[in-house]
Amino acid sequence: DAGVTQSPTHLIKTRGQQVTLRCSPISGHKSVSWYQQVLGQGPQFIFQYYEKEERGRGNFPDRFSARQFPNYSSELNVNALLLGDSALYLCASSLGSGGNTGELFFGEGSRLTVL
Amino acid sequence: GQQVMQIPQYQHVQEGEDFTTYCNSSTTLSNIQWYKQRPGGHPVFLIQLVKSGEVKKQKRLTFQFGEAKKNSSLHITATQTTDVGTYFCAGDTGRRALTFGSGTRLQVQP
Numbered sequence: 569d570a571g572v573t574q575s576p577t578h579l580i581k582t583r584g585q586q587v588t589l590r591c592s593p594i595s596g597h598k599s600v601s602w603y604q605q606v607l608g609q610g611p612q613f614i615f616q617y618y619e620k621e622e623r624g625r626g627n628f629p630d631r632f633s634a635r636q637f638p639n640y641s642s643e644l645n646v647n648a649l650l651l652g653d654s655a656l657y658l659c660a661s662s663l664g665s666g667g668n669t670g671e672l673f674f675g676e677g678s679r680l681t682v683l
Numbered sequence: 684g685q686q687v688m689q690i691p692q693y694q695h696v697q698e699g700e701d702f703t704t705y706c707n708s709s710t711t712l713s714n715i716q717w718y719k720q721r722p723g724g725h726p727v728f729l730i731q732l733v734k735s736g737e738v739k740k741q742k743r744l745t746f747q748f749g750e751a752k753k754n755s756s757l758h759i760t761a762t763q764t765t766d767v768g769t770y771f772c773a774g775d776t777g778r779r780a781l782t783f784g785s786g787t788r789l790q791v792q793p
Contacts, residue, residue, distance in 0.1 A: 611771075
């Protein structure tokens, strides 16, 4: 079975541009979470979606948005990119639907560089 | 907000030596998870601890959850070069998000 797939794997943008990152969860997983990992730090929670509804949001500005589609895939959008948005963006899927997160299965990530 | 601190930041050991990383949360956790991230890779789930005082073993790895459910540790016995990577603890407060520590990077000298 395929794991969590993310695209693109690498991308370079300039300040002020917008980016869309895509994620397909493991088959049967209805929950998708997004995390930002800056070099040398642990992943930081951005969003969690379950059954197409936002169930959790981290401490990120409104420039960050996401959605989940009927097939449970998800997109993360970041507008008005800043240099500090350069990071590895990780998507994770899980079975968890309750308050506890459960085991997360991470994709390989999308490495965003903002120049 | 909730914070998870992890020490040490970095450890360099000789192959065969033991290794321990410690994790402390500013708030009581419903559970704690541990992940391993190889250089250039993505985090991979190792284990979840739920009960106060819980101890779990996976071959050479021993995981503990503190009595107050605010701290945890990972101990590796007789490290091998395949243990190289960054080990993260991640606290779950039941709010649909994990709060990751900053990680401990383990380097093993053959």
